[in-house]
Amino acid sequence: MTSPTVVTVDGAAVAIAGRPVLRGISMEVRQGEFVALMGANGSGKSTLVRAMTGLRPLTAGSVHLFGEDLDGFHQWQRIGFVPQRATAASGVPASVWEVVASGRLTRRRWLRPLLGPDRAAIRAALEVVGLADRARDGVTALSGGQQQRVLIARALAGEPELLFLDEPTAGVDLPNQEALARALGVLKDRGATIVLVAHDLGPLAPLVDRALVMRDGRLAYDGAPLADDAVHHPLFLESHSHHHHEAPRHDHAPHVAAPLDGGVGGTASGLGTGNGSGRPDGRA
Numbered sequence: 001m002t003s004p005t006v007v008t009v010d011g012a013a014v015a016i017a018g019r020p021v022l023r024g025i026s027m028e029v030r031q032g033e034f035v036a037l038m039g040a041n042g043s044g045k046s047t048l049v050r051a052m053t054g055l056r057p058l059t060a061g062s063v064h065l066f067g068e069d070l071d072g073f074h075q076w077q078r079i080g081f082v083p084q085r086a087t088a089a090s091g092v093p094a095s096v097w098e099v100v101a102s103g104r105l106t107r108r109r110w111l112r113p114l115l116g117p118d119r120a121a122i123r124a125a126l127e128v129v130g131l132a133d134r135a136r137d138g139v140t141a142l143s144g145g146q147q148q149r150v151l152i153a154r155a156l157a158g159e160p161e162l163l164f165l166d167e168p169t170a171g172v173d174l175p176n177q178e179a180l181a182r183a184l185g186v187l188k189d190r191g192a193t194i195v196l197v198a199h200d201l202g203p204l205a206p207l208v209d210r211a212l213v214m215r216d217g218r219l220a221y222d223g224a225p226l227a228d229d230a231v232h233h234p235l236f237l238e239s240h241s242h243h244h245h246e247a248p249r250h251d252h253a254p255h256v257a258a259p260l261d262g263g264v265g266g267t268a269s270g271l272g273t274g275n276g277s278g279r280p281d282g283r284a
């Protein structure tokens, strides 16, 4: 049985200051999938995640979350989002507990005190990221990698069914990357759907069901996870020009074998497509 689709992007385009940044993006994410969104700097990964969460308006196409058009979407308590290069320490100094508790806001009634289930969810989220013993500490006392884990815990405290993370491992040391991978593994085991932007997968690699690789604002690959070094294949590197004055032409997109060429709508769920036939180097 196929799992329901939780994210559907259809013909999406985004322009920033008149410049096309995303073009012709069509893809789906199914319930319970762990999808890695990869590609070179500036290829449009963050913009796509922002478009999928309604933070960046589309200039064409549509995004549906849980089958509902983003324009009318209101079930935000089902969604978690950990933005790029966010620092848990920005603004007023707060304790680890307070930052994680703020992730519970979407589940609480307005101005009601934290209830038993809220406290339990916050404690559980801190356990998952391995910071239960640091709850009372100020976030500024933590390392960058630990702060990133606090942000993951904040997203987990909302008990999201669908979690977006933008480069959670960037600038994070290996032990913290491993802790993060464990936390995301717990979430995956609970059945959550995860869409994660990453440059290199590192310890996250075993969790990834499917990779999407972007190049110049387009999807260049959708299929079985790639080895980290394959993503640096010339096919996925940026074109020489960073200016996009010309109308995009389809024949500029790298030709990658199935599964992108496969199904109707150009999407492959990755369920049952993991035969390696979509490797950019053409090797099966």
Ligand SMILES: Nc1ncnc2c1ncn2[C@@H]1O[C@H](COP(=O)(O)OP(=O)(O)OP(=O)(O)O)[C@@H](O)[C@H]1O
Binding pocket: 016, 017, 021, 039, 040, 041, 042, 043, 044, 045, 046, 047, 048
């Ligand atoms: N707010 C903005 N204003 C102007 N240009 C932007 C803005 N946000 C993104 N861009 C441009 O859109 C393109 C895609 O950027 P985006 O951040 O989505 O790429 P990315 O793949 O996430 O890159 P990185 O790995 O560096 O974060 C880049 O050329 C970037 O300069």
